[in-house]
Amino acid sequence: MKEKKFKLRYWFWGSLLIVLVAGILWSYRSSLMAGTIKSALAQTGTIIHQRKVAATFANQEWPILAPFSGKVQFVGEDGQRFRRGETVATLQPEGAAPGTKQEYVMNQAILAANGGLFFRQSDGLESTMTSENLSSMDLGKLLAQTVNVKTAGATAQAGEVVGKIVNNLIPTVAFLELPSIDGLIVGKTIRLTAGDQTVSAKITRKSDKPLGVVVQFPNYVDGSAINRRQEVTWIYQSPTNGVLVPRSALWTQGEELGVFLWSEGVVHFKKVKVLDEDDNQACIENLQSGVPVVINPRDGLEGLVANVKNI
Template structure:
């Protein structure tokens, strides 16, 4: 009896130790799994496309005509800067020195009418007859582009014969010289796209230049904001984008020889193989993923099959 009791106690201690070890192991595993999955970040996969923008310098030219003041005196504009006037419509009045606008000296006041229909701008920069759509296409680009603007702030009084302002034909397309490296994909007649102020603008290449390096583009329409700001940085759409499921590039994970991502499926972390069809520095466009599925942004080894202890974006 004593021998059996001794063996029974030993067995009880052994089984008790094993049970404690199993409990501790289970707690440790749960803690480890929660710790690993709790540090994961998740983002919902969405249908979209990836932009391929390259920031380049553009010099714009429009069809412009300078209006000379017919007399000396105080300027009274009859509209707003950038307003469109019809041909022959009065745009300003020049009051003789000492005569105030609205006084009884109208017979001495010179009226300025629009020589052409278009937008009126009071600011001139001296490049109106030099930097034109025609000169960008046909003349020495290096010499044209080295010309410096000579603009002054609009004045309240003017002298006879000096520029009062200019007319811009907004019914004629804007032309621009764009500083890009010429390539076989940038040839005369090709269509190119640019992102200007979050709007995609399309144009056709009219000229390719090696000195200076770049292309001359005629856009499909007049571009607002290119009169008073001839030189701008624009975003050239250097490559067409593919449409698919867009996810962070950091979500890609190589498991063995397969490239894929970890997704949250029914609360469990699962590996899904994907094919990359487009990418940039931060995003990838893939297929083989459904829209709206949660994707792990910072995957790591050992998470396959774990319960997803993560906050799913709404």
């Protein structure tokens, strides 16, 4: 009888100890898990699909040469438009003193052979980097040419380039170096941002080597005559507006994709539909802006009572 009572007492206290230890361990586990939870607020925003790509521009350009050696006096500012036949600069022969009869007789006006914007800067590619050559020539050899940028000074030697006229009334053409040309079709357009202009440029040629496309802009691109080779932004997919969460918040539970939300101190799983995503964010359908979402999800969070801080 005493032995039976002892066993019952032993069982009672053993069971109580197990319950206490389990409770302590559960409390410690919940506290530990809650303490390592990180969250961020879902926010309204836009996912933009774009990347920087290298562009080589071509315009209709005419270099202007000094007919003889002498001092150059330019008319107007760089980038100013001149009509055909207007004076863009005057050239004073070497040895002619200012104000003398010799200067009056021998000074020569340098005229604009065509209408357009005048620039003192040239790069030596005005005659070869043209829209026609980008459309028909070997692009590898054409693009391998070295740019030799020069800005005309106060004096010039006979035959030296003292500037160029750029026709800004016709569209600029460019070759774009792209990571892939899959899905791009000649005759279709792509969205590009060059400087402050965002436009749809028409694809006129595709190239496997070098990899990229030749495009025609709808107008003259400001800055393309000075910086022939520069970066433009290729908008390769339409943007998506909606409620955004960090991409790290996405979690697959069973066969369902969702996120863990933190509401009223409790973490719970919500199945979601992803409308769009990039490397950092995901746009979620029917998710309220401002709700905290767990950004380091894992198993065991469902129903967890937690007091977490947003990061």
